[in-house]
Amino acid sequence: MRRQRPVRYIRVPARPTRQRVQQRLRPRRGRSGGGGGCLRIGIALAMAAFALISFFGSQVYNPITGEDQYITISQDQEIALGLQSAPEMAHQFGGLDPSPELQEIVDIVGQELVRNSIASGSGYPFEFHLLADTRTVNAFALPGGQIFITRALFDRLETEGQLAGVLAHEIVHVIARHGAERIAELQLTEGLTGAVVIATYDPDNPNSQTTAQVALLIGQLVNMKFGREDELQSDGLGVQIMADAGYDPNAMVEVMRILDAASSGARPPEFFSTHPNPSNRIGLIQEAIVALFPNGVPADLIP
Numbered sequence: 001m002r003r004q005r006p007v008r009y010i011r012v013p014a015r016p017t018r019q020r021v022q023q024r025l026r027p028r029r030g031r032s033g034g035g036g037g038c039l040r041i042g043i044a045l046a047m048a049a050f051a052l053i054s055f056f057g058s059q060v061y062n063p064i065t066g067e068d069q070y071i072t073i074s075q076d077q078e079i080a081l082g083l084q085s086a087p088e089m090a091h092q093f094g095g096l097d098p099s100p101e102l103q104e105i106v107d108i109v110g111q112e113l114v115r116n117s118i119a120s121g122s123g124y125p126f127e128f129h130l131l132a133d134t135r136t137v138n139a140f141a142l143p144g145g146q147i148f149i150t151r152a153l154f155d156r157l158e159t160e161g162q163l164a165g166v167l168a169h170e171i172v173h174v175i176a177r178h179g180a181e182r183i184a185e186l187q188l189t190e191g192l193t194g195a196v197v198i199a200t201y202d203p204d205n206p207n208s209q210t211t212a213q214v215a216l217l218i219g220q221l222v223n224m225k226f227g228r229e230d231e232l233q234s235d236g237l238g239v240q241i242m243a244d245a246g247y248d249p250n251a252m253v254e255v256m257r258i259l260d261a262a263s264s265g266a267r268p269p270e271f272f273s274t275h276p277n278p279s280n281r282i283g284l285i286q287e288a289i290v291a292l293f294p295n296g297v298p299a300d301l302i303p
Contacts (some may be wrong), residue, residue, distance in 0.1 A: 011288055031067055044240055065233070070181065071180045071181060072184040073143075073185060075123060077141075078124075078143040081144060082279070083144065086105065089142065092256065093133040093148070094133045097130040097131060097132045102151075102157060106128045106149060106163070107127075107128055110126065110128035111128075112246075113167055115245075117245055118170075118240070118241065118244070119174075119239040119241065125144075126171070128147050129147065129148045129149070130148075130150075130151060132151055133150040133151060133299060134150075134151045134152050136152055137152045137262040137263070138153060138164045139169070140170065142173070143177070144174070145177030146168060148170075149168045149170075153166065155256070159259065160247070160302055161242070161248050162251045162252075162254055162255050165238065165249070166239035168241040169253070173230065173234050176230070176237065181230075190267045228233075231281070232284060235285050236284065237282055239252060245248070246301055247302045249289050249292070249297070252285050253282055256278040
């Protein structure tokens, strides 16, 4: 009689439900999540350290302003950057003004200011440009000596001294290396805010993006404050440049009143603007004039 083999039962695994599949696929926070968090923090610390070392290791002394500055590019790089950016900047404001007579006036006054002031030994090849834009009231300077004034602002000026006040202010931006300072500050801000974004971002928590947005906003506000301080310094040193070149610095006060009238209406609060309120700058300019001429402004200066 043949011996019957015992029956073996094979255990068939139960069909996985959707819930069980999701549980199996979900990452275990105790292992991969925690390790990823440590890696992000490590990268963030390295980024922050690199940004801080690069910034504070770039300190230089500016003999014109008498200040220590943090600047990450050389003067030659400033000049090259300005020359490279000038055509595009002019294009954004409608190109150069077609009037050679008006451009000559801007050139004469601008070069007079450079030749007879502390700007003469700065090493920057200054060039002055009259822009064709008849709607935007503005003047600005690029790093390296490229200075611009719009036709809209030019047409509002009434005297040669007022034009000298506008250009003297922009000359200070160049010789005080404000543009180069801003580049270094922006590099530092981007490095630190980038570190905050990486350290605080959690892919499983969408709310972590809010921290990154706050960090970027704070960085923008810090840089705006630096911009406002640059404007005030340019006003003060601009008074000296005007006087050295034979212009009455009181004309700069009139420029502020012209700018104030042109910017009347909807305007952001002063703290959130890189250009301080013109009416608030008048008092500081007048203080600089009194400090330079305690016995009064000489009558022979060009108004």
